Amino acid sequence: MNVNKKKLLEKILRFMARVVLEKYHPIIIGITGSVGKSSTKEAVALIVSRAYFVRKAEGNYNNEIGIPLTIIGAKSGGASIFAWGKIICKWLWMVIFPIRYPEVLVLEMGIDRPLDMEYLLSFVSVKIGVVTQISSSHIAFFGSLGNIAKEKGKLLASLPPDGFAILNSDDKNVIRMQEKTRAKTLTYGFGLDAMLRADNLLFHRDVKRVEGFSFKLNYEGKTIPVRLPKIIARHHISGALAGVAVGVALKMNLVEIAEALENFEPLPGRLRILPGKNGMTLLDDTYNASPVSTRAALETLGEFMAPRKVVILGDMLELGSDAVEEHAMLATDVVASGAQIVVTVGKHMRSLYEALLSSGFPSRQAHWFP
Known part of the structure; x- marks a missing residue:
């Protein structure tokens, strides 16, 4: 697809997505960061689906085309005009006739160049924003970590006062973003300053088998045990903690959240x-x-x-x-x-x-x- 056709498609999809959102008003959870977005998205969707009708972004639907398609509930039409026509017909139907639309959308908001986040926020009104980590991914297009953080920070700046900013307290570049938002803040991590904190972390394995991680979750004086039998990487626990924070923001029960996480597993190709x-x-x-x-x-x-x-x-x-x-x-x-x-x-x-x-x-x- 040439550049002009792609830009036209993006504009059409943006308009279609905006109309759908204005009609159905779902709670939108936007997840950004240099790494950990996809695993966090999976944890958030797994937890929130215990209490709400949820749709999450599938695969790599995290950009100017993928996010509108997620909002519409469609897969890419690729090179087929017929397939894109079907998407338009589906959109028209859901705009004209009320359907059972998800109460919550979990969107992965990927950016790889300056102004990408600004474009996404031009049609997506995020209520709960999650920032996982800031690292040198895509630094070739931004020039510095500071510029990457600045672009991703636009998500937090867009949050309403009654929204929530969910921040990884173990990343100093992320935690500084608290200054950018009017929303309430929840922090997660392994350090003592995290509002939602994991400690007593144990990796259960022997020579022949691996049985994942367990840890104690601490929040507001409460401590509950959490088991992640399908997780083998410590950094995936951060995604689980972000999911817990989103559940807390939505007033979900901690025990119910912990039960949901027992089914948390990494996506293919992610450890x-x-x-x-x-x-x-x-x-x-x-x-x-x-x-x-x-x-x-x-x-x-x-x-x-x-x-x-x-x-x-x-x-x-x-x-x-x-x-x-x-x-x-x-x-x-x-x-x-x-x-x-x-x-x-x-x-x-x-x-x-x-x-x-x-x-x-x-x-x-x-x-x-x-």
Whole structure:
């Protein structure tokens, strides 16, 4: 699709989405951040669906086209004029005739260039805004972490006084955003300053099996146990805590929230355990990569008991002038994970390969492919 056609489609979809929202007035939960948006979206939808009729964004429907389609409740028409015609007919029907529309929309609001958030907020009125983390993803288009935070912070600035800003207190760039909003604030994290705090974190595993995490959830003097049997990565717990905070904002019961989280699991390609051949176990984190998410994956690998660990890593993209340094800096994390064999792929990953050799990692156990 050429640029002009894409822009026209975006304008049409924006108009259609705005009409639907004005007719049905759902509560909109908007989630943004450099990493962790998708897992947080899953946790939020899982929890809130216990009390409300919920629709969440599917797949990567987090941009100028995907968000309006989520609002309409349709999938992309792709290159088919007939498919887009069906979407328009569906939209006309729901505008003319009342339908059972979701009470809550859980939207993932992805941005990769300046003014992206501004565009999304031109037709989406968010009531509860969640910010997960700020990192160097897409820094090639923003120039600095400060500019990334500024763009994502527009979501919080748009919240109404009776709305809620849900902030990760473990990220200093996120917590500073409290100054940008008129909404009430709920913070979550592992630190003592978090309003919703996880402690007594335990990873349940032995040589043959993994049974996920458990922790104690603390909020306003109350403490309840939480089990996440399908979660193997610590950073996914942050997504679960964000989901808890949204549930609290919607006045849901903490026990009911904890029960919902027992079914929380990562999306495909986001640190899921897959069975391999001959007793091997695969940790699949192939969906995307940033320095933060790659370090989190390596930290998770370090928690596993295994006679041999193999790490296979591809390039982390859109890091701009920081690409060489960011890849090289992963060497310490790779070694700390306990990896015996490391396979790196891509032009940027050569920096990691060379850094490993310089650190004394055995050359026979490190490999690089262009």
